[in-house]
Amino acid sequence: MTEKNHVLIFDTTLRDGEQSPGATMSHSEKLEIAELLDDMGVDIIEAGFPIASEGDFQAVTEIAKRSKNAVICGLSRANFKDIDRCWEAVKHSQRPRIHTFIGTSPLHRDIPKLSKDEMADRIHDTVTHARNLCDNVQWSPMDATRTEWDYLCRVVEIAIKAGATTINIPDTVGYTAPRESADIIRRLIDEVPGADEVIFATHCHNDLGMATANALAAVEGGARQIECTINGLGERAGNTALEEVVMALKVRHDIMPYHTGVDARKIMHISRRVSTVSGFPVQFNKAIVGKNAFAHESGIHQDGMLKNAETFEIMRPEDVGLSETNIVMGKHSGRAALRSKLKELGYDLADNQLNDVFVRYKALADRKKEVFEDDLIALMRDQESGEEYDRIKVKFLRVICGTEAPQSADLTLSIDGEDHQTTAQGDGPVDATFNAVKTLFPHEARLQLYQVHAVTEGT
Template identity: 40%
Template structure:
């Protein structure tokens, strides 16, 4: 029998504790709206006693996102009356509000952080729950640093706060100290006793990633009786972060026969949520991160591409469509094999190539791939046309197609706080196109100049810059996302001159749009 796992998202509280990731009111509200679209069961909207701004943000989320009964809105309180009052007065505007109280149970916390006796801390926790119950019927109690606590004291605390009225018991691995087998055993023991004490109380876990085991510990807890999991989008959070919501959810979905459980998460909103949070918080997702990393569903190895083209399940256990992406991406690089390149050419309409012609084109592809790192569809058109020209092959399907593509010839960018400007020189067929523009910054000016030359209504959605090497001659990589007629295009470029890389990435995106929308009909 499968059971529901409640998903508690703490991106807006624990996730926002990442240095530099502070959100303003508008951003918090928009993020909460997206979390609701994702269909999380509970949103922890903040820590209202920490500041007036956080209080107001929680209040707005409660009123505008928690105005229906399909999501619970909560916020964090220490086990003190003023904190509990702050949570109550901010979340009470939701249809389904919850007060979340946290208090340590490990010897380290009791003796060193609070400098009190265990019985004093237990009494403080019980009194906090009793007070919270006078305000709201639903109260969650978190036993901070539970994984390093003496078990009998931990259980005595849980038993006491449940009798005081707590409706959810949360067991945190606060510093990521636990490992899956021992954490699973801990949850099993607590679950066994808790269900005998009060089977209506939900058992929850909150795992941190200090040793890289937050997701594994969370999944082990599910197998051992946890009813609820606390996670963040992209795994952000204090120090090394929290259990990643998308990893936990997709593991439960993909291996449902193992976990005998399900969630209510709308998985097709995972990528939208990931991108929104990443953009608002200014925290890039590592490219090889499970589920939401750029490379999670991209395949460049020739062996893998060949296997995928023969059977999707050879190297793919999750369809990218399930998490809100387009279909699988076969990235054409120097490591791509013949099968992948031939497949890409056939998708562009080149289905009648002889074996000799294909081998010649593939050789040219490898030369370009070695120089350019990643090859786009418009590059394939140019390769095929050049091959036809060199071998005096006449074919209406390809002749002059490259005349539709743009090529960067030169650029000049002036960056200053008063008048940022850019001039570009581009080539299209035999035309030399020049333009200059000003902008709010050098990249805005550069992209405005290029956009005017292209005469396309393009909207820049995302611009990312990173270093791919070190030293004075470091290579800078630019990755962008643009929108054209409702379609999203991603492009990249690398160069020691970051302005040139920015221009090349943008022109790669434009040429991809040309391939899809503006080439003559065959």
């Protein structure tokens, strides 16, 4: 059991967050985000859905092997095959968890054509099976907030008796209002036998813009685990945002006397990394991590800020990892400025590492008026993967577009260290570029995935 006022942070960026259309992350990106989550003090990381694909299984397995502090959790449906596959992935963690779920509302019971009794039996059998494999089992009644009250109490009791250690109450479609969210948790704790022996969790979606409010209300009702994602990433309108609940509990500790183990100073760095790897930009006015969250344009606001920052800010930028200083990086910046900026971004480099990065930084700065933080993060990612040998590298690309077809592309590729130049035309810049690539290879290739990610905003 957790300490009375300690709220566990369960991050599901790598599972529910990645289910956002277009937010698929590579294997290495998942490992990086998991490491950042572990480092910032997240209690539980839901690393994926192991049976969904071989890639998901491998990612969860590797994250479980690498984790240092966090509980590593995998998701499974309510069947033995899913649960066994989940266990095979998470068992490598020092602190594994199996999270199994089933839809309990009338709408979700109708899909598998299960009666209430049949579903209750399945819940008992699958939770028992999971608990026989793992001491840490979380159970979720999907669409709990639209499940009949008597039946919800019944299946929660069954899951507890079968060995679940955490009961998660999902507001799967973001339908609940804050008062309801608090009441559901409070009543379950009061009315279900054995409720005092488990941790209750809340999982909220943002379809009506109330995910964070609902999560905080659930804590007031007795929940001691919040399921959330970085930047609120998630299906449809997203999930409860980790940065919002962490800072709300920190800033309004006067009326919400709860605390988490998350190092809030690392919020901004991981927010930017998740935005970059997922391809989902953070809206400018997003709470806590948006570009304008600490920006002031109104003359009255600026005057007040210059005299006393507390006039228009309830938290300091440095509380979430933003620097008090605004060092503009450019071609005249030296090693000291680069070291300071990288340290602010979470990279503490030895002298020899700094020298290597500085050479590449100067080459970039010569081509840009200003080097942004995302540029530096990209440099560091390239530096960290520098030991890998890329057989194919883009040395030069120029695309000529106009109002009249065709478009043309001039391309130079380095293939196994040898430069190859070509020119091709196409029905647009992308088509022209890939036609150029095709001329350099003898075999037919099909474009399976095309994504455009701007590393920075440019100048």
